[in-house]
Amino acid sequence: MGEIAVARDEAALVAYSDHIAAEHLQVHTADARAFAQRLRNYGSLFVGELASVVYSDKCVGTNHTLPTMAAGRYTGGLWVGSYVKVATHQWLDERGVKAVAPPAARQSASEGLEGHRRAAQLRLDRMQG
Structure with a gap:
């Protein structure tokens, strides 16, 4: 399922996009790379007309297991670090x-x-x- 959103300006569009936190987000604008830098919440971002979900799913290496139901607001997709145990510690003088x-x-x-x-x-x- 997809969605096309129309917003009053780019700031409103960025805010809406970050609120939705789409699993797959495609950016097609005159300067897609600059616009993409303003986005924060998504599962996987496809920048420009040449980028495609098919490439990430099949051969480019971006991940296929992505956060759904707006979880992109606080987490990214599954990656190699998901399998690494991180142990923290503190020491104070x-x-x-x-x-x-x-x-x-x-x-x-x-x-x-x-x-x-x-x-x-x-x-x-x-x-x-």
Whole structure:
């Protein structure tokens, strides 16, 4: 199923497109490359009259498993990185704690997260005592 949208100006068209977050989005304008740079939410973008879904599905390498139902607002399609485990960590020295503990404690207090607030404040207090 496809859709053609008519908008009052390019800004409205970009906003509409980003809201819809189409699985497949084709851009056919006088300067398709420049216009495409303004778009943010889509599964796969086909820029210009020569680009086609058939190429991405069959041989170009852009992906075939794309976000549907406007999920393109927050995620892209399946790619090799989808199969890679990403593990994060943190390490802080005293200077780092002194920099992040006060705003972390304030933010935690404003959210009513007393345990988080105390965890930040206790670490800061230990360094000062």
